[in-house]
Amino acid sequence: MQVPILKQGGYLIASIQSVLSDADLVQLRDNLGERVGTFRSRGVIIDVTVLDVIDSFATRTLRGIAHMLKLRGAETVIVGIQPDVAFAMVQLGLTLEGVGTALDLEEGLAYLDLRTKRTPVNGN
Amino acid sequence: METDTQTEIRSAMDIVTARQRGRALALELGFNGADVTLIAAAISEVARNIVDHAKKGEISMSSVNSSISGGRRGIQIIARDEGPGIRDVAQAMQYGYSTRKGLGVGLPGAKWLMDEFEIASEIGRGTTVTMKKWKR
Numbered sequence: 607m608q609v610p611i612l613k614q615g616g617y618l619i620a621s622i623q624s625v626l627s628d629a630d631l632v633q634l635r636d637n638l639g640e641r642v643g644t645f646r647s648r649g650v651i652i653d654v655t656v657l658d659v660i661d662s663f664a665t666r667t668l669r670g671i672a673h674m675l676k677l678r679g680a681e682t683v684i685v686g687i688q689p690d691v692a693f694a695m696v697q698l699g700l701t702l703e704g705v706g707t708a709l710d711l712e713e714g715l716a717y718l719d720l721r722t723k724r725t726p727v728n729g730n
Numbered sequence: 731m732e733t734d735t736q737t738e739i740r741s742a743m744d745i746v747t748a749r750q751r752g753r754a755l756a757l758e759l760g761f762n763g764a765d766v767t768l769i770a771a772a773i774s775e776v777a778r779n780i781v782d783h784a785k786k787g788e789i790s791m792s793s794v795n796s797s798i799s800g801g802r803r804g805i806q807i808i809a810r811d812e813g814p815g816i817r818d819v820a821q822a823m824q825y826g827y828s829t830r831k832g833l834g835v836g837l838p839g840a841k842w843l844m845d846e847f848e849i850a851s852e853i854g855r856g857t858t859v860t861m862k863k864w865k866r
């Protein structure tokens with residue numbers, strides 16, 4: 607299942623809709639990399655609210671996407687990690703080292719505004 | 731109540747299926763929400779290892795009763811494959827050890843998530859991980 611990517615002001619928002627296959631994640635990475643160039647986006651929000659588990663593979667992938675986007679000049683923030691999911695990540699010893707996280711979409715936008723040092727984008 | 735399920739693991743989508751079945755069984759057994767997620771995460775790791783390191787295998791899940799006094803109820807998960815096996819199990823259990831470019835978190839992580847964890851592996855014959863979690 608493909609991940610829809612929305613453009614909001616200077617940012618891109620990718621909302622993960624369901625559990626993703628490896629191919630979906632690779633495609634998400636490629637699509638984000640490409641669109642950051644097309645739209646000259648400075649920030650990307652990845653919404654993982656619906657993910658039931660973030661395991662070592664998902665962690666590695668999210669980190670990889672964030673690092674790749676950083677090299678393309680964009681900041682990434684992961685939003686919506688559920689409490690139980692976060693607890694399991696802690697138990698697994700997983701961290702999203704070097705990747706921004708925020709509670710929800712709104713906090714994610716605020717985080718990006720701060721990190722990309724822009725005045726808040728219009729529309730919100 | 732005998733609720734046994736068997737899930738063939740061949741691709742990433744099967745990992746999701748195993749996780750969902752484990753979640754359903756854990757809920758049925760009366761585990762709380764946080765524990766259900768811990769169990770699903772452990773299943774995800776061992777299933778992922780089958781796909782990553784052994785290509786195919788299977789995961790069976792069932793309810794278990796502890797033999798020791800009190801007869802505590804729990805969930806048992808067995809991940810079995812006939813892949814290449816693990817040369818040094820103690821090393822594979824170390825946090826951060828990976829023969830691929832993984833984080834090396836899967837095996838030690840799954841052990842932390844569960845109450846009991848055993849791994850039997852033989853080169854050329856395959857790997858079996860047996861793990862249990864008891865209801866609190």
Ligand SMILES: Nc1ncnc2c1ncn2[C@@H]1O[C@H](COP(=O)(O)OP(=O)(O)OP(=O)(O)O)[C@@H](O)[C@H]1O
Nearest residue numbers: 662779783815822828829832833834835836837857
């Ligand atoms: N089912 C298996 N068959 C063969 N080798 C395995 C199996 N499971 C684990 N291993 C070996 O044990 C090592 C450690 O496994 P572990 O799950 O901890 O880390 P990983 O899979 O390499 O990375 P991560 O799980 O963090 O993505 C693996 O790199 C692999 O060599």
Ligand SMILES: [Mg+2]
Nearest residue numbers: 778779836837
């Ligand atoms: Mg692993």
